Amino acid sequence: MTNLNKHHQPTDVPLVHAQLEQLSIAENKPKQAAGDPPPYDAHSGPVDLQLHHIPSKEALLVKIQPPKEPAKPISHVACDIVLVIDVSGSMCAAAPVPGEGGEETGLSVLDLTKHAAFTIIETMDERDRLGIVTFETESKVVQCLEPMTDTNKEQARARIKALRPLGSTNLWHGMLDAIKLFTKELSRSHRVPAMMVLTDGEPNHMCPPQGYIPKLRAMPPLPATIHTFGFGYTLRSGLLKSIAEFSGGNYAFIPDAGMIGTVFVHAVANLQSTFATNASLTLSYASPVKVEQTTGDAVNQQAPVEFGYRQRKLTISLGNIQYGQSRDLWLRLRGATQEKQASDSVLLEATLAFEEAGRSSSSSSSLVSARLGGSDALDAETLSPAEMAYQESRALILSFISTLFPLASDGEYKSLTLANQQIKKREELSQLIETLPSGDFADNLNKSLLEDLCGEHPKGQISLALSTPHFFTKWGRHYLPSYANALSRQICNSFKDSAPLQFGSESPLFIACRDRLDTAFDSIPAPEPSRVVLSSSSSRRRRQSSGGGTTSHTTTTTTTQPSSMARYRNSSGVCFAGSTAVELASGRVTEIRRLRHGTRVRTPLGSKKVAMVLKTKVSNETLCRIGSVLVTPWHPLSTDGKGWDFPASMSDDAVLYTGSIYSVLLQPDRRPDAHAIRVGDAWGVTLGHGIMRGDDARAHGFFGDYRRVKSGLMKLDSAGRKGVVQGRGIERDAMTGLVRGFRRTGITKGGGGGGGQHRHLVTDALLHGSELTTK
Known part of the structure; x- marks a missing residue:
């Protein structure tokens, strides 16, 4: 469980911490099949099951915390x-x-x-x-x-x-x-x-x-x-x-x-990194009490069933649980306060059933139970306001996304297709962004939700997916269910989105497995x-005269x-952190953010003047550390000025960077090697180098085209110094996905202030159907 209490004072609302009780199922050990791996005892202590009653929200937060890692070191489950x-x-x-401009690898x-x-x-x-x-x-x-x-x-x-x-x-x-x-x-x-x-x-x-x-x-x-x-x-x-x-x-x-x-x-x-499989949570409670799931319809969602006298039971399927990552459920709990006042008996009992992966004990099946209310309850505890806001906000986002994909009678999700329905959902999203509890907190978990909802490019993909009917039809209807799946199951499913990236961050086994797979890929x-x-010349059929007839020739290229x-595994564009040291033509060193039009810098072919500098503000951007240089993963570098490679292939040292990153355009020169600057102990390619095709790491259809790059930079707003312009990332062609220009900062002008004002700007754009970026 991510601990937010150390960052915020606890709320005044008392929350009941449930008494925990570990049970086991007595059953015969299944016979080991031929070829089965030798069982290993990866058990690392009991699962922590907590029930937090939040009367002011009529909510119940169930927190399931598995062990952080196996008791004995293993490479993987x-x-x-x-x-x-x-x-x-x-x-x-x-x-x-x-991101390559027209390059075809044949894959x-x-x-x-x-x-x-x-x-x-x-x-x-x-x-x-x-x-x-x-x-x-x-x-x-x-x-x-x-x-x-x-x-x-x-x-x-x-x-x-x-x-x-x-x-x-x-x-x-x-x-x-x-x-x-x-x-x-x-x-x-x-x-x-x-x-x-x-x-x-x-x-x-x-x-x-x-x-x-x-x-x-x-x-x-x-x-x-x-x-x-x-x-x-x-x-x-x-x-x-x-x-x-x-x-x-x-x-x-x-x-x-x-x-x-x-x-x-x-x-x-x-x-x-799986700790348990086939996990399910069963809640038992008196019938005046009502427990409801809050994240929308689900294929495997079950309705409460009645049993015994005035008793109800609700079972929620959880699937796999990973080491070091909690599973949290924000449920609606109605009638609990009145029932508690009327009786000192147990108000609600929760039972977690699961099969522990790789366990060699007499049974891999386990039960963990917790009770809410009654004389055996532990002393009341509190959750931090940030923790409460995050869990409620996560449920609200999931509930909203579920309304975009109603569940049909055949158990298949359908997407909204009518334009008026999508307009209404954009309005609902605007309201959600305005009122989301996470907006009042600045910790990483709450910030990650807002970044995915309405953050600046390349974040804010949820808003972007709904910003136009074209975006929703083309990719939003595929992306949003995938995002919701990761947010609901609390799994990290890629490097792309901020909120899923928080999951697994405290699991040493998951991180080790991911790093090993990354390296292997x-x-x-x-x-x-x-x-x-077909080559560009062979895409047309050429007809040649030969006597009285014609013959057709089609050529191919490998x-x-x-x-x-x-x-x-591409992530983002090509830039350096603002503090990156750049060698000037005089031999002195300055930070890249201090460059301006006319500054003379050292290149592999001698002194060259800076034509323009592009400044881009980023938040939690992944940069690679190459010696003293912080650079985006796909900005080609060279240690000798001859061979070029990507930082992602040169270093495993990555950091999350918030600030401004910079790219440089030098004066025109037909020689590609004249378009590089000395950064730290390496050469960094600059924009407009002239290499637009081929297997050179610098090759790029847009970034290599001097004319197109300069034209794109000229359209951007000045950052206050001569020749320095400010952008908001790259713009991609809606059909091909290829880079076609730079995005202007105009949408955030006058934003200043705090997160609330930023959210106003984004939601106003949504209500007017503005395209915040192109996909």
Whole structure:
């Protein structure tokens, strides 16, 4: 549980801390199946289950805190993973390097999916098992669940490498074959079971007539959680979210190639840091009391049931719980005050049931109970105001997002399509931003919620998703369910959004698994391109005269294999922190923020004048530390002035930076090497260097084009010094996603002040349908 009490004085509202009681289920130990990993006792003490009654809010906060880490050091929790891979014809579509101006590497969506699979294999060992199922018009079991020994790893890689796209999209039979791989097991293993389903489109073959969810409900309990991944914009996201939610899994949206690495890395890291599976919370209370969930409808949501005399029971499915990350539920609790006044008996009892992953005791099943009220209650405690505001705000955001995606009778989420409905939701979002309790606090958790709601670019994605009908239809209807899934289940699903990034930050095992997967994704040799791309001259058919007839000639060019897969985990633009030391032509050193038009700096080809300087304010931006230099991960550097690489590939030392970052445009020069400045002990590329294509790390269709960069900078507002302009990040083409310019700061003029005034500015823009950025 993140402790906010040390930052704020406790509220005057007393909250009841429940008495904790650890129980266990007596049952026979299941026989270990052949090939099962040796069980390990990872148990690290009891789970902390707390019940906090908040009468002023008519709310009950349930806090579940698992152990921070296993008692004995382990590299990861053993897993049974079945990859369910879409190999339909559309998976051969191009997956260009994110942010590159027209560069074509020849990699397809399936190529990158294979690379992600290779990354998973790399971090598995003989305690893990991997199965592979593919689906197109038909489904096929490519590999049964096999222990990941060195020999089996090589076989799995070869099988994945041989996959080829063809046919339609038969998702249902792919899922069925994957389920069968688990149900063939004679007994339950100690591993965490999971299916990982990746698709880039809508299922269009052999779909269950009654719907996926009704069909799944008619089946025996699923043997594994199902985690769904949707790539691109032609998705049936409502279905993918419903399937994941029904099984206790997660849904993640992958908008482009730049996100595929980080999404898979975080998904597997969450599995490998699992403390418990099949967790559920049961609340028992007297019938005058009412307990309601507050985060909107859910596929697996159950209604309270009555039992005994004046008793009710509500069960909430939780799925997996990770080491070091709490699971918190903000519930509506009505009638509790009157019932407590009328009786000294126990007001409410909570029971948490779960199966502890990897535990070697006589039973892996456990119960933890807590009681609210009665003579055996502990002394009253309080929550900090910040903690209360965060938990209520998180529930309010989830409730709002759920209204955008009503649950149909077949158990599939649908998105609002009518323009008037979206206008109303923009108004509701404006009101939510104005009244959100998190707005009154400045701690990281509360700030993260507001950044995702209405922060400056590249934050504020929730507001952006609803800012125009085009944005919502193209990507908002896919992004928002994915975001809500991470916020609800309290998991970090990528590097992108602020609130999910807070989850897992206190779990050493999750962080270690994520770092290991990150390294594997970047360091594994890049896949061989499977696509043949027409050159610009060959995209037209040339007709040549030959006697009395004509012949047609079409030429092709081979594409360049990417040198590093780190570019497929792209995050943001290219800049240096304001304190970065820059060497002047005179040999003296100054900070980059002090440069202005006419300043002479040292370049690899001698002295050059600064033409313009771009200043951009950022908050919690990830920068890499290279010696004394703080730089964005994708700003090419060189240690010798000849070979260039990305900071993300040169250093594992990253920091979160708040302040201003700077980019420089030098005077025109046709020589690319004349466009670099000496920063610390390295050379940093400057804007407009002239390299727009190829495998040089500096190549970029926009940042390399001197004319376009200068034109874009000239449109920005002055930052007060000659030649220094201020922007708000990059602007992307709405259709291609490629960088096309810089964003002006005009929308925040006169903002000043505190967070409240900033929120007024953003919501006014939303109400007028303004586009805050382009996606």
